[in-house]
Amino acid sequence: MEKILNKIQLSDWIAALDGWESFAPILQDGIWSYQPIKRGVNSVQLEYPNTTQPPKNFTFPQREVFFTFEQIKGEAPRLTQILPTDKPRVIFGVRPCDGQALPRMDRLFNEQFADIYYQKRRENLAYVGLACNTPPSRNCFCKAVGGSPFATNGLDILMTDLGDRYLVTAVTAIGDRLIDHGVQLFSEPTGRDRAEAGQLRIAALKQPQRAIQESATVPKRLKEQFASPLWEELARPCIGCGICTYLCPTCHCFDINDEVATPAPLRGSRIRTWDTCQFPDFTMHSSGHNPRTEVGARLRQRINHKLQYFYENFGMFQCTGCGRCISGCPVGIDIIAVVNQVTATPEN
Amino acid sequence: MNESQPTPYEPKIVAFLCKWCSSAGSDLAGVSRIQYPANATPITVMCSGSVSPQYILSAFYKGADGVLVSGCHIGDCHYLEGNYYARRKLFLVNEMLQFIGIEPERFRMSWVSAAEGTKFAKVVKDFVEDLRHLGPQDKLKAQRP
Amino acid sequence: MIKLQDIKNRARELLANGEVRAVIGYRNGSRGMAAEPAVIADPNDAANIVWNPSCVHNLALYLVDDRKRLTRKQETPTKPIAIMAKGCDARAIVVLLQENYFKREDVYILGVSCETTGMLDEHKLEQLKIRPDQFTAVEFDGDDFVLIKDAETQQRFPAREIMADRCLECRNPFPKLNNAVFGEEKARNLAAPFSALMQFEQNATQNTRWDFWQHQFERCIRCSACRSVCPMCYCEECIVDSITYSVMPDTTAEEKANRIRWIERSATRANNIGYHLTRALHLAGRCIDCGECERVCPVRIPLRLLNTKLERDARERFGYEPGASVEVASFVSSFRDNDPGNFIR
Numbered sequence: 001m002e003k004i005l006n007k008i009q010l011s012d013w014i015a016a017l018d019g020w021e022s023f024a025p026i027l028q029d030g031i032w033s034y035q036p037i038k039r040g041v042n043s044v045q046l047e048y049p050n051t052t053q054p055p056k057n058f059t060f061p062q063r064e065v066f067f068t069f070e071q072i073k074g075e076a077p078r079l080t081q082i083l084p085t086d087k088p089r090v091i092f093g094v095r096p097c098d099g100q101a102l103p104r105m106d107r108l109f110n111e112q113f114a115d116i117y118y119q120k121r122r123e124n125l126a127y128v129g130l131a132c133n134t135p136p137s138r139n140c141f142c143k144a145v146g147g148s149p150f151a152t153n154g155l156d157i158l159m160t161d162l163g164d165r166y167l168v169t170a171v172t173a174i175g176d177r178l179i180d181h182g183v184q185l186f187s188e189p190t191g192r193d194r195a196e197a198g199q200l201r202i203a204a205l206k207q208p209q210r211a212i213q214e215s216a217t218v219p220k221r222l223k224e225q226f227a228s229p230l231w232e233e234l235a236r237p238c239i240g241c242g243i244c245t246y247l248c249p250t251c252h253c254f255d256i257n258d259e260v261a262t263p264a265p266l267r268g269s270r271i272r273t274w275d276t277c278q279f280p281d282f283t284m285h286s287s288g289h290n291p292r293t294e295v296g297a298r299l300r301q302r303i304n305h306k307l308q309y310f311y312e313n314f315g316m317f318q319c320t321g322c323g324r325c326i327s328g329c330p331v332g333i334d335i336i337a338v339v340n341q342v343t344a345t346p347e348n
Numbered sequence: 349m350n351e352s353q354p355t356p357y358e359p360k361i362v363a364f365l366c367k368w369c370s371s372a373g374s375d376l377a378g379v380s381r382i383q384y385p386a387n388a389t390p391i392t393v394m395c396s397g398s399v400s401p402q403y404i405l406s407a408f409y410k411g412a413d414g415v416l417v418s419g420c421h422i423g424d425c426h427y428l429e430g431n432y433y434a435r436r437k438l439f440l441v442n443e444m445l446q447f448i449g450i451e452p453e454r455f456r457m458s459w460v461s462a463a464e465g466t467k468f469a470k471v472v473k474d475f476v477e478d479l480r481h482l483g484p485q486d487k488l489k490a491q492r493p
Numbered sequence: 494m495i496k497l498q499d500i501k502n503r504a505r506e507l508l509a510n511g512e513v514r515a516v517i518g519y520r521n522g523s524r525g526m527a528a529e530p531a532v533i534a535d536p537n538d539a540a541n542i543v544w545n546p547s548c549v550h551n552l553a554l555y556l557v558d559d560r561k562r563l564t565r566k567q568e569t570p571t572k573p574i575a576i577m578a579k580g581c582d583a584r585a586i587v588v589l590l591q592e593n594y595f596k597r598e599d600v601y602i603l604g605v606s607c608e609t610t611g612m613l614d615e616h617k618l619e620q621l622k623i624r625p626d627q628f629t630a631v632e633f634d635g636d637d638f639v640l641i642k643d644a645e646t647q648q649r650f651p652a653r654e655i656m657a658d659r660c661l662e663c664r665n666p667f668p669k670l671n672n673a674v675f676g677e678e679k680a681r682n683l684a685a686p687f688s689a690l691m692q693f694e695q696n697a698t699q700n701t702r703w704d705f706w707q708h709q710f711e712r713c714i715r716c717s718a719c720r721s722v723c724p725m726c727y728c729e730e731c732i733v734d735s736i737t738y739s740v741m742p743d744t745t746a747e748e749k750a751n752r753i754r755w756i757e758r759s760a761t762r763a764n765n766i767g768y769h770l771t772r773a774l775h776l777a778g779r780c781i782d783c784g785e786c787e788r789v790c791p792v793r794i795p796l797r798l799l800n801t802k803l804e805r806d807a808r809e810r811f812g813y814e815p816g817a818s819v820e821v822a823s824f825v826s827s828f829r830d831n832d833p834g835n836f837i838r
Binding site: 401429435437440443444450459487488 | 699700701702703704705706707732755756757759761762763764766767770771773774777799802803806810811824825826827828832833834836837838
């Protein structure tokens with residue numbers, strides 16, 4: 001289904017989505033982030049770059065309670081599973097690079113090894129995407145990693161900004177349903193609408209982005225450069241903060257801890273939290289040995305995971321080219337520059 | 349009997365008491381049969397100077413409504429200087445809690461000597477009364493599960 | 494005005510004649526005008542050193558990093574390491590020396606004075622629609638201006654409009670502790686010290702403070718960048734992490750479950766408060782307000798407020814100045830007879 005929606009009616013459409021909790025990008029505390037839209041209170045507009053944090057939190061929150069446990073001494077422990085009970089949620093303004101993250105996360109959490117917590121959140125989540133007529137970030141490189149500013153992977157709807165109106169294109173059945181909820185607000189697209197959208201798409205694909213040189217052979221070249229001393233040299237300023245992984249739409253390493261509320265009777269909960277391969281202690285073994293004590297090894301790990309290992313396992317880059325790790329790094333470590341330098345051959 | 353009468357709120361206090369002065373003072377209050385509210389859970393520490401800000405934050409995290417740190421009077425510390433360090437560090441803890449908007453009455457410090465059983469009882473009694481007005485502490489309390 | 498060539502020459506000299514094993518300094522980043530930290534070991538690479546208003550990083554962090562590397566490799570250096578240090582950075586080095594993190598002779602300080610113009614705040618530039626990557630260079634221009642250049646044009650800004658808050662409030666841009674110094678000691682009277690703190694206190698009454706801070710602590714994602722970027726947060730195992738726990742064959746599940754965990758990893762409000770308050774209190778008297786923690790926070794939590802609050806207490810209630818003197822004992826390991834005690838019953 002494809003429709004036209006006037007921009008001034010975007011908030012009306014959101015208000016018509018009964019049974020859904022809606023989120024949209026809001027500028028708050030100096031950063032853009034997805035905030036819940038209270039009907040009639042917020043008027044939504046989608047002229048924005050991209051959010052500081054990706055929408056990863058909706059399917060993979062920083063803190064996920066698995067179950068609570070209780071053990072009276074002498075008895076077997078009692079476990080009570082806590083499953084997510086999110087109302088259906090729809091996120092507006094999702095950029096194609098963030099939409100692309102969902103198929104990547106699905107591979108890991110929703111296929112061979114099904115994570116019920118992820119699944120429950122995922123099945124209640126819809127993305128209304130916004131195509132990028134111009135790159136929203138100075139560090140965008142979706143094209144280099146197999147994406148595009150008009151890609152629809154992971155999205156339920158893709159909206160194209162035509163100035164005073166959106167071309168609203170449903171990608172999935174959920175997208176159709178979302179449009180149906182506000183059917184009276186939409187009109188049929190004209191030939192001119194479609195032509196304009198087509199031109200914007202062609203223009204968008206020509207917009208300069210940052211580039212990974214010869215990205216098609218990057219997995220192979222990264223493999224060849226595993227022992228390169230350049231890793232350590234380029235990672236030298238790294239402070240091990242974790243910003244790159246926490247802002248990444250596809251990074252998903254986690255830690256699991258028992259948070260004990262009372263020791264006797266033993267009561268607590270088993271909780272999953274985000275973890276990061278960039279913390280020096282990430283790979284610390286209980287023996288005291290740590291295979292990745294040096295920053296070079298840790299930077300290499302993250303870049304290889306994104307651009308080599310995941311590609312070898314699943315046939316696509318795990319990196320979606322959003323550029324957040326580059327914009328967020330406090331010391332200017334730049335995944336594109338690092339990859340280009342480490343895999344540089346005499347010709348390039 | 350009025351079945352809908354709610355049980356009155358009893359504030360929970362965690363009291364870090366230095367072994368040599370305040371803890372002994374609390375013992376004296378006990379053997380002297382001085383009546384005072386039983387709301388304080390005492391934790392004996394070797395010296396008020398050994399009380400880390402972490403203990404205080406942790407007590408609030410676990411749901412304490414009030415935290416008391418009590419030690420020897422200035423000049424009387426068993427370790428000579430420990431309470432001077434306590435005075436400095438806990439001043440900062442006090443300031444920091446208030447700075448972020450925690451009610452100033454929730455954290456309290458006192459000097460109570462081993463001979464001051466009456467004072468100890470009064471300190472706890474006053475603390476309980478002041479805390480009753482504030483209600484349960486939920487700003488620093490852990491989210492469970 | 495500092496001549497960049499003087500710094501480069503000195504750095505190259507120190508490396509070429511073997512006086513130092515490396516120079517921690519600034520060089521151009523991978524793109525655009527922003528500088529990045531660099532550890533230079535080859536005398537020829539000294540030519541890459543830059544000094545401009547984007548040299549915002551506190552390089553003392555890399556002294557700590559250097560120490561940790563040496564420990565891991567079990568090496569004892571025979572030569573010092575050199576470091577470019579601004580006023581605030583030099584004060585951080587003073588604190589590290591107070592705490593015996595290394596010896597004075599282990600570090601060769603190339604002091605660089607910010608003089609009247611401090612470092613840029615990228616967020617303030619963003620407000621003016623200046624994106625650092627679109628420009629090729631940024632320079633000090635006289636005492637009060639900054640030039641931002643691209644291939645064809647240049648724009649001139651009054652420095653005070655785009656300077657970081659902590660630079661506006663800086664009492665002393667001159668690195669007193671140094672082996673060599675570039676630039677002069679000049680006063681910078683742009684904003685009163687603790688301006689941001691006072692602004693906050695004016696706007697937030699005792700009742701609204703909690704609303705403000707509650708909101709901030711809810712937003713923290715516990716990336717720990719604030720801790721990672723702070724030179725003074727050098728503990729191998731931070732109290733927040735509590736990960737090291739000796740496990741023997743007969744350690745019971747109960748003992749493991751009950752091991753001390755002061756603060757959990759969950760980014761809940763209560764845990765985040767524990768993390769930030771603990772960090773601020775552990776920095777009391779040690780934080781020299783380089784402002785890096787606030788700069789690196791991805792969700793823009795106004796962390797300087799917490800640290801400058803305690804710094805003000807240290808100065809005004811206890812007469813203690815962080816980073817002033819290597820010989821003085823640290824703040825929490827000293828006391829005065831007349832320390833404030835009215836809050837004690």
